[in-house]
Amino acid sequence: MSKNTEIIDTTELEWRSDQPFNSLPDLPPRPEVETRAVLKQCIPARAALAELRQAAELLPNRSVLISTLPLLEAGASSEIENIVTTADRLFQHVNNEEHADAATREALRYSRALFEGYTALESRSLTTRTAEIVCSRIKGAEMTIRRLPGTALRNQTHGAIVHAPPEGESLLRAKLANWERFMHEATDLDPLTRMAVGHYQFEAIHPFTDGNGRTGRVLNSLFVIAQDLLTLPILYLSRNINANRPDYYRLLLRVTSDADWESWILYMLRGVEETARWTTDKIAAIRALQAHTVDHVKAALPKIYSHELVELIFEMPYCRIADVTARGIAKRQTAAAYLKQLAATGVLTEHTVSKEKLFIHPKLMRLLTQDGNDFAHYADMKIT
Numbered sequence: 001m002s003k004n005t006e007i008i009d010t011t012e013l014e015w016r017s018d019q020p021f022n023s024l025p026d027l028p029p030r031p032e033v034e035t036r037a038v039l040k041q042c043i044p045a046r047a048a049l050a051e052l053r054q055a056a057e058l059l060p061n062r063s064v065l066i067s068t069l070p071l072l073e074a075g076a077s078s079e080i081e082n083i084v085t086t087a088d089r090l091f092q093h094v095n096n097e098e099h100a101d102a103a104t105r106e107a108l109r110y111s112r113a114l115f116e117g118y119t120a121l122e123s124r125s126l127t128t129r130t131a132e133i134v135c136s137r138i139k140g141a142e143m144t145i146r147r148l149p150g151t152a153l154r155n156q157t158h159g160a161i162v163h164a165p166p167e168g169e170s171l172l173r174a175k176l177a178n179w180e181r182f183m184h185e186a187t188d189l190d191p192l193t194r195m196a197v198g199h200y201q202f203e204a205i206h207p208f209t210d211g212n213g214r215t216g217r218v219l220n221s222l223f224v225i226a227q228d229l230l231t232l233p234i235l236y237l238s239r240n241i242n243a244n245r246p247d248y249y250r251l252l253l254r255v256t257s258d259a260d261w262e263s264w265i266l267y268m269l270r271g272v273e274e275t276a277r278w279t280t281d282k283i284a285a286i287r288a289l290q291a292h293t294v295d296h297v298k299a300a301l302p303k304i305y306s307h308e309l310v311e312l313i314f315e316m317p318y319c320r321i322a323d324v325t326a327r328g329i330a331k332r333q334t335a336a337a338y339l340k341q342l343a344a345t346g347v348l349t350e351h352t353v354s355k356e357k358l359f360i361h362p363k364l365m366r367l368l369t370q371d372g373n374d375f376a377h378y379a380d381m382k383i384t
Contacts, residue, residue: 015256017160020149020167024175024204027182027197033261034193041269042190048276049192049229055283056232064286066115067315068368069234069279074111076238077217080245083107087369091318092358099354106138110214113137117222118233126183126222128176128207135208135215145172145207153206162253165206175205183223191227195220196268200255217241236279240271278371285373289363290314293347296378300345304338313348317361317368346378 014023034042056065071090078085085104090111093100097108113134124130128145135143146169153163166172183198202216221235241248244267251267254260290310297305308329313319324335339359342348348359363375 016164017162017257018152018164020164021204021256022166022168022171024166024201026175026178027201028186028189029197029259029261031259031261033197033265034189035262038193038262038265038269039190041266041273042192045192045269045273045276046190046229048273048280049224049235052234052276052280052283053230055280056230056234059283059287061311061314062232064290064311064314065232065234065283068317069236070111070114071108072368073114073217073221073233073236073238074107076236076242077214078103078107078110080217080238080242080248081213087365088318091316091365092353094316094318106140109140110138110218113215114218114221114233117218118225121222121226126219126226127180128173130222131176131202131207131215131219134218135211138211138214138218143208143211145169145176146209148209151206151209162249163204163206163256165204172205172207175201176207179205191224191229192269192272193265195223196265197261198223199268200252200261200264203252204256234279235272235275237271237275239278240275244271281373282367285367285375286314286364289367289375292375292377293363296345297342297347300378301341304341309338313342313359313361314364317364319348319359319361321357 015021056062059065071094072087075085075087075090083103083106085101085107089100089104090107093104093108097105100108116137117130117134120130120133132144146167149167151165151167152161153165154160155162166175179198179201182201183194186194189197199216199220202219203212206212208215217238220237221233224230224235225233247267251260251264255264293314294305294307294310297310306329308327309324312323312327312329316323319339321332321335321339324330324338325332329335330338336357339348339357340350343350343359347361347363349362351358351360367373367375
């Protein structure tokens with residue numbers, strides 16, 4: 001090659017939507033991804049995450065967040081893949097999965113995968129094996145790196161192929177090894193930039209026959225925790241992605257077709273910022289509702305009030321008699337009486353579903369599932 005020979009980046013020329021993208025470039029990206037706009041957007045995104053972390057750590061019982069927000073994330077992330085359930089069904093079937101419909105069971109598996117990945121961070125860093133374990137939990141079957149050709153992503157409207165990921169197990173594992181090194185070693189980039197770049201790369205590799213989007217979004221949450229930006233799996237990012245789903249897929253594809261990293265990274269950073277602020281406000285509202293509920297139960301039901309009982313109905317907005325007995329709060333007959341009295345004073349509502357008694361916390365469910373953070377106060381009453 002002569003000294004005057006121009007080196008041409010042929011990525012765009014080589015990529016065809018209907019051909020396996022075996023030439024997917026390794027990380028880090030060739031263009032400078034931390035542009036001025038990206039660095040500027042990193043600032044409010046990091047600040048919002050810091051506020052969320054502090055809000056979560058100030059909550060007296062963080063189990064309230066671990067028991068609720070990952071379920072909402074599971075429902076939203078599954079909906080992105082057109083696996084649709086509802087928050088009511090998710091909360092209803094926690095620990096009662098056998099009676100749930102298929103979509104709800106799959107979303108519940110996502111929630112478990114997120115929590116198991118979170119607990120595993122204490123002993124294992126994020127690796128290709130982590131991705132395999134997460135995907136296996138989500139799908140309820142052993143998922144390994146694709147071996148067979150023929151995987152293609154199609155437009156859901158007109159059916160045209162929009163992306164054919166790389167093929168060949170050895171190539172996929174090599175791409176994943178590069179992805180893994182980038183996530184751990186590219187410390188010159190802001191962690192949130194790395195998260196956005198890494199999420200694109202994982203989705204472009206598309207290492208599994210199914211479950212790639214959901215696995216990638218679990219890995220986003222785990223990476224943020226591994227980078228010490230949060231301490232709990234409460235980044236409800238799929239809510240924002242779901243609300244802007246066309247942009248999510250469009251901008252992912254534009255990285256592939258046009259190497260437009262800036263638009264994609266800005267999209268993710270803005271999503272992190274908005275999600276973190278939404279969640280911080282939600283935590284404040286939950287704290288206010290919990291304090292109001294404590295005051296109300298103390299006044300209306302002084303004989304049955306206990307700190308543990310109120311905490312339980314915030315951890316489990318769909319509560320069963322067995323949940324009260326399992327916590328050692330009361331034996332079955334007394335536990336049933338406690339929940340019925342909480343229903344009588346307006347804290348819970350009693351429902352019978354398939355011969356099973358469920359006691360639902362409607363004010364908390366509204367806070368969790370709606371954008372607003374206001375709640376009606378309990379009426380003054382005292383049951384003796």
